[in-house]
Amino acid sequence: MKPVYIINGFLESGKTEFITFTLDQPYFQVRGRTLLLVCEEGENEYDEALLKRSRTELVMIEDEEELAPPHLLELEKKYKPERIIIEYNGMWNFKNLKLPFHWKVEQQITIIDASTFPLYFTNMRSLLAEMLRKSEMIIFNRCDEVEDLSLYRRNIKAINQQAEIVFEGAQGEINQIFEEDLPYSLEDDVIELDNEGYGIWYLDSLDNLERYVGKTVRFTAMVLKPGDFPEGYFVPGRMAMTCCADDMAFLGFACEYEECGALSDREWVKVTASVAKEYFADYGGEGPVLKAVSVEKTRAPKEEIISFM
Numbered sequence: 001m002k003p004v005y006i007i008n009g010f011l012e013s014g015k016t017e018f019i020t021f022t023l024d025q026p027y028f029q030v031r032g033r034t035l036l037l038v039c040e041e042g043e044n045e046y047d048e049a050l051l052k053r054s055r056t057e058l059v060m061i062e063d064e065e066e067l068a069p070p071h072l073l074e075l076e077k078k079y080k081p082e083r084i085i086i087e088y089n090g091m092w093n094f095k096n097l098k099l100p101f102h103w104k105v106e107q108q109i110t111i112i113d114a115s116t117f118p119l120y121f122t123n124m125r126s127l128l129a130e131m132l133r134k135s136e137m138i139i140f141n142r143c144d145e146v147e148d149l150s151l152y153r154r155n156i157k158a159i160n161q162q163a164e165i166v167f168e169g170a171q172g173e174i175n176q177i178f179e180e181d182l183p184y185s186l187e188d189d190v191i192e193l194d195n196e197g198y199g200i201w202y203l204d205s206l207d208n209l210e211r212y213v214g215k216t217v218r219f220t221a222m223v224l225k226p227g228d229f230p231e232g233y234f235v236p237g238r239m240a241m242t243c244c245a246d247d248m249a250f251l252g253f254a255c256e257y258e259e260c261g262a263l264s265d266r267e268w269v270k271v272t273a274s275v276a277k278e279y280f281a282d283y284g285g286e287g288p289v290l291k292a293v294s295v296e297k298t299r300a301p302k303e304e305i306i307s308f309m
Contacts, residue, residue, distance in 0.1 A: 001102055001103070001104040002076065002081070002082075002083065002084060002100075002102060002103045002104065003082075003083045003084070003104060003106040004083070004084045004085075004086065004099060004103045004104060004105045004106060005083065005084070005085045005086070005105075005106055005107050005108075005109075006085075006086045006088055006105060006107070006108040006109070007019055007085065007086065007087050007088065007109050007110075007111060008088050008090065008094065008108065008109065008110040008111065008131040008132075008135065009088075009090055009110055009111035009112060009113075009131070010090035010091070010112075010113070010116070010120055010124075010128075011040060011042055011090060011091075012042050012043065012113065013090070013111045013112055013113045013116075013141075014111045014113060014139075014141045014142075015042075015087050015088075015111050016042055016044040016045070016046065016087065017044060018109070018111055018139070019036070019046075019085060019087060020044075020046060020047070020050065023050055023051075023054040023056060024050055024053075024054070031082065032055070032081065032082025032083070033055050033056070033057055033079060033080065033081045033082060034054060034055060034056040034057070034081055034082070034083050034084070034085060035056075035057050035059065035075060035076070035079050035081035035083070035084045035085070036051075036056050036057065036058045036059070036084075036085045036087065037059055037061050037067070037075075037084065037085070037086045037087065038058060038059070038060050038061065038087045039061045039064075039067065039086070039087055039088050039089035039092065040087070040089040040090075040091075041060070046058055056085075057079045057081065059075060059079075061089075064089070064092045064096070067086075067092075067097065067098075068098055069098055069099065069100045069101075072099065072100055072103070073100055076100070084103065088131075090127065090131065091127070093127060093130055094127075094130040094131050094133075094134075095130050105134075107136055107137070108134050108135045108136060109135060109136065109137045109138070109139065110131050110132055110135040110137075110138045110139070111139050111141065112138065112139065112140050112141070113140075113141060113142050114140040114141065114142050114143040114146045114149075114152065114167070115142050115145060115146070117140070117152060121155060129159050129247065132156060132159045132160050132163065133159060133160055134160075135160060135163055136162075136163060136164065137163065137164045137165075137166065138156055138160070138163050138164070138165050138166070139166045139168060140152060140165070140166065140167045140168065141168045141169075142168075142169070143167045143168060143169045143174055144169040144170055149167050149174070152167075153165055153203075154199075154200060154203055157203040157206065157207075158199070158203065158240065161203070161206055179208075179211065182200060182201075182204065183196055183197050183200060184197050184201070186211060186212075186215065189216065190216045190217070190218050190272065191215055191216065191217045191218070192218050192219075193217055193218065193219035195238075195301070195303055195306045196306075197219075198219050198221075198238055198251075198306060199238070199240060199251070199306050201217065201219075202237075202238075202251045202252075202253075205253070205275070205288045206288075209275075209277050209287070209288055210277075212275040212288070213275055213276060213277050214274065214275065214276075215274070215275050216272065216273065216274050216275075216293065217271075217272075217273060217274075217275060217290075218270070218271065218272045218273075219236075219270075219271055220268060220269070220270055220271075220298060220301050221236035221237055221238060221252065221268070221269060221270075221271050222236070222237060222238065222239070222250075222266055222267070222268055222269075222300075222304075223235075223236060223263045223264065223265060223266060223267050223268075223269055224236075224237060224250060224252060224265065224266075225260070225263065225264075225265050226282075228282075229254070229282070230281075231260070232256060232257065232258060232260055233254050233255065233256055233257070233260065234254075234255055234257060234260050234263055235250075235252040235253065235254060235255065236252055236253075236255050236269060236271045236273075236290070236295075237250050237251050237252020237253070238250070238251055238252070238304075238305075238306050239251075239304065239305045239306070240305065240306045240307065241305055241306070241307045248305070251306075253287070253288040253289065253290055254280050254282065254283075254287075254288075254289050254290065255271065255273060255289070255290035255291075255292055256289065256290065256291050256292060257292035257295055258292075259295070263295070267297065268297070268298050268299060268300045268301075269295050269296060269297055269298060270294075270295070270296045270297075270298045271290070271292060271294075271295050272292070272293040272294045272295075273290035273291055273292045273293055274290070274291045274293065275288060275289075275290060275291075276288075276289050276290070276291055277289070
């Protein structure tokens with residue numbers, strides 16, 4: 001298998017700077033050649049001395065059709081690389097990318113210029129979402145002038161819940177605490193979650209579960225009863241529009257409830273539950289597990305679908 005590292009991002013987002021930094025690090029000075037496929041030319045160019053020092057062969061890919069298995073196999077035969085880095089063109093739809101069967105994507109990173117993110121998120125959301133969906137890491141650079149990084153974080157988490165998000169400014173990584181931006185108080189005896197609050201609570205719990213362990217939350221939810229769930233558990237949650245009308249997801253956590261048998265799929269309930277951190281098989285590890293205090297049948301909310309747009 002040939003390891004492949006994909007660096008996504010729109011033009012001038014900082015992809016070349018990121019790859020240059022990576023190639024120049026001691027941990028990257030490993031045996032064998034690196035094949036660097038550059039799919040668009042920006043203002044910054046790669047230093048020839050760095051390419052030689054890191055044993056990197058740079059090949060320009062000017063047409064999306066060139067980024068196809070037949071041509072890629074020719075390049076592999078010619079350069080015999082140990083690894084491949086692809087600096088991807090942000091205007092090419094990522095879902096169209098096809099690699100040779102033995103090229104394995106080891107890591108995918110998306111680089112975003114924070115100063116232009118709202119423009120791209122508003123006008124090119126579908127293209128951006130395809131880049132983000134399978135990225136393990138998403139790096140926002142040039143963040144110094146951004147007032148609300150928590151909004152950026154929520155926008156990304158709505159598309160890719162598992163991604164690690166890094167914010168960087170002129171002085172390096174920005175470690176920001178977003179608790180003050182929450183639309184509810186963590187000090188309330190019962191944290192009441194409306195449509196906006198539910199979405200934010202769900203996403204924040206994925207990254208900052210310690211904030212909620214031992215807290216009690218109350219929200220209106222739809223019942224989901226997966227067939228493979230253990231007895232006494234169901235999932236109360238909400239359908240969410242994460243990118244566009246065709247991109248929907250059900251957001252909910254496992255909930256322990258003794259009277260699960262009385263619940264029906266897709267009915268609406270008002271859930272009051274305490275939050276715990278426990279191992280759950282469907283999570284593949286520890287995660288948020290709700291302990292129901294009460295589950296009461298209720299009417300569907302006026303807006304059944306919550307939105308992150």
